[in-house]
Amino acid sequence: MSCVLAAPGGAxxxxxxxxxxxxxxxxxxxxxxxxxxxxxxxxxxxxxNAHPQFVTEIDGEQIxxxxxxxxxxxxxxxxxxxxxxxxxxxxxxxxxxxTEPTDPDAPAFHVVVPSLPGFGFSGPTRSAGWNRYRxxxxxxxxxxxxxxxxxxxxxxxxxxxxxxxxGRIDPTRVIGVHVTQLFSFPSGDPAEFAGLSEADQAxxxxxxxxxxxxxxxxxxxxxxxxxxxxxxxxxxxxLLAWNAQLFDESLDADFVLANVALYWFTxxxxxxxxFYWEDxxxxxxxxxxxxxxxxxxxxxxxxxxxxxxxERDHSNIVRWTAYETVVEGRGDVGGHYAAHQATDVLVADxxxxxxxxx
Numbered sequence: 001m002s003c004v005l006a007a008p009g010g011a012x013x014x015x016x017x018x019x020x021x022x023x024x025x026x027x028x029x030x031x032x033x034x035x036x037x038x039x040x041x042x043x044x045x046x047x048x049n050a051h052p053q054f055v056t057e058i059d060g061e062q063i064x065x066x067x068x069x070x071x072x073x074x075x076x077x078x079x080x081x082x083x084x085x086x087x088x089x090x091x092x093x094x095x096x097x098x099t100e101p102t103d104p105d106a107p108a109f110h111v112v113v114p115s116l117p118g119f120g121f122s123g124p125t126r127s128a129g130w131n132r133y134r135x136x137x138x139x140x141x142x143x144x145x146x147x148x149x150x151x152x153x154x155x156x157x158x159x160x161x162x163x164x165x166x167g168r169i170d171p172t173r174v175i176g177v178h179v180t181q182l183f184s185f186p187s188g189d190p191a192e193f194a195g196l197s198e199a200d201q202a203x204x205x206x207x208x209x210x211x212x213x214x215x216x217x218x219x220x221x222x223x224x225x226x227x228x229x230x231x232x233x234x235x236x237x238x239l240l241a242w243n244a245q246l247f248d249e250s251l252d253a254d255f256v257l258a259n260v261a262l263y264w265f266t267x268x269x270x271x272x273x274x275f276y277w278e279d280x281x282x283x284x285x286x287x288x289x290x291x292x293x294x295x296x297x298x299x300x301x302x303x304x305x306x307x308x309x310x311e312r313d314h315s316n317i318v319r320w321t322a323y324e325t326v327v328e329g330r331g332d333v334g335g336h337y338a339a340h341q342a343t344d345v346l347v348a349d350x351x352x353x354x355x356x357x358x
Contacts, residue, residue: 028240052068061126061127076150076151084119090340118275143170151173160179164292182296299336
């Protein structure tokens with residue numbers, strides 16, 4: 001990568017502003033310099049290539065996926081779905097402990113990690129309409145082609161929207177859904193707010209803060225993704241700045257850069273953000289709640305789900321775990337990318353949930 005990053009004309013950092021105007025020049029410059037001079041993409045390739053990977057065509061689109069089978073005969077098939085600006089890379093850390101747990105009594109899993117249509121190695125989409133519902137149907141077809149008569153669904157970010165829909169459309173085969181967010185919001189009925197706990201009030205406050213300070217990406221992606229796509233496709237630093245805004249600063253730089261580079265090298269910056277537009281223009285969405293057993297593992301610093309609202313949309317929530325900032329034996333946990341930031345905590349939560357369904 002070759003670039004020289006100067007402050008955009010008329011938009012130089014102001015003393016003490018930090019990220020008040022958006023991504024700070026200091027952070028973007030540091031990431032860009034690391035991308036140019038220290039980041040090792042070949043090491044990322046090696047980590048990916050250590051696992052079996054495949055492509056197939058489903059509903060007219062190429063779908064890339066990792067498929068790692070456990071040596072255990074009692075392993076449960078599991079499909080894990082990422083979101084934006086993440087990728088299949090966010091799940092690399094959980095593959096080994098899920099497929100070959102060190103504890104022989106812990107559940108093991110055959111792991112399938114697909115790249116969303118239009119994301120990463122799935123390549124740019126060639127057709128419209130790839131929202132959460134169409135993606136869920138594609139995942140059901142993928143698991144059927146792999147010969148799995150029953151399986152579990154795990155998701156983060158957009159994956160937390162797709163996994164419940166997979167349970168909805170394939171309820172006879174999906175044994176359970178495990179997510180790190182349940183994106184359920186107030187309906188507008190004032191009665192919904194009566195008697196909310198202090199924790200739920202704090203969650204509403206966090207949601208309001210996110211909406212007021214960090215939600216611009218969703219608005220643009222949902223309304224005019226093509227307009228933004230020209231900038232993201234033309235400039236690696238522009239893509240870096242836009243995508244990195246949703247990667248917390250506590251994340252290691254190489255994890256951020258690996259995910260950004262994957263979009264850049266595959267030319268999927270534009271097609272990936274169209275997922276938001278497609279999801280916002282679904283039309284008639286299913287109105288009934290999902291019924292498959294559902295588990296939430298909620299981490300501090302991430303979207304804070306509110307159970308009262310979630311139970312309106314998901315009628316069979318059987319496990320609800322809100323992790324504190326510090327987990328005994330693990331130390332600090334938190335953030336949106338739990339599979340990378342709190343790997344063993346998330347793996348244990350997945351194992352415990354699916355073990356309870358046996």
